[in-house]
Amino acid sequence: MSSGPTTAADPNEAPQPPRPAGRRARALAAAACLLAACLLAVAAASARADGLQPLRTPGSKQQYKQVRAAWEAKKPGGVVALMPARGTLSLSLFAPRVSGTYKAAQAAKALKNYFARVSAPRLKDVTDKDQRLPRGWAVRKYEYRYTPRGRDPVTTLLTITMKGDGRGTWTLDSIRETTRPERR
Numbered sequence: 001m002s003s004g005p006t007t008a009a010d011p012n013e014a015p016q017p018p019r020p021a022g023r024r025a026r027a028l029a030a031a032a033c034l035l036a037a038c039l040l041a042v043a044a045a046s047a048r049a050d051g052l053q054p055l056r057t058p059g060s061k062q063q064y065k066q067v068r069a070a071w072e073a074k075k076p077g078g079v080v081a082l083m084p085a086r087g088t089l090s091l092s093l094f095a096p097r098v099s100g101t102y103k104a105a106q107a108a109k110a111l112k113n114y115f116a117r118v119s120a121p122r123l124k125d126v127t128d129k130d131q132r133l134p135r136g137w138a139v140r141k142y143e144y145r146y147t148p149r150g151r152d153p154v155t156t157l158l159t160i161t162m163k164g165d166g167r168g169t170w171t172l173d174s175i176r177e178t179t180r181p182e183r184r
Helices: 023-049 061-072 076-080 104-116
Strands: 089-093 098-102 118-125 137-148 154-164 170-178
Touching: 061 076, 061 118, 061 137, 061 154, 076 104, 089 104, 098 104, 104 118, 137 170
Parallel strands: 089 170
Antiparallel strands: 089 098, 118 137, 137 154, 154 170
């Protein structure tokens, strides 16, 4: 009884050892990794040659200067201009009370009403330079001095948070007023 067809081996050909399973797959994966590394190196060199630098700092100093200038000038349009195009801005302010999450037009109207009821807003940067934040977030804290209409001057803490998209664009996420911690 026969177990099936057999072929005669060529006596001049040396037998080949069996290949381990997955050897070809590992070779393809290694080649793909090498190709990806080469492409990343070329992209990085190209970005440096174009004068573009990777984002290294948490937030844009220029954008914080813009929002600060707009706030002190009581220009809601300047503040809203730093919002995401179709996003929202969370506001929490004391006197007069403004609290909620607003789309651009709503935020502009809320800030216009707010600025009409305060005078002489001044911001002094008191941000802890050693703060640690998750990548893609920037926070600045300001000593906030202003005078609500019909009241005495107030000093609080205004925290402005921006969110980055990883490509160098930073947009306003929230503006929150809190009580200022007592100095010791």
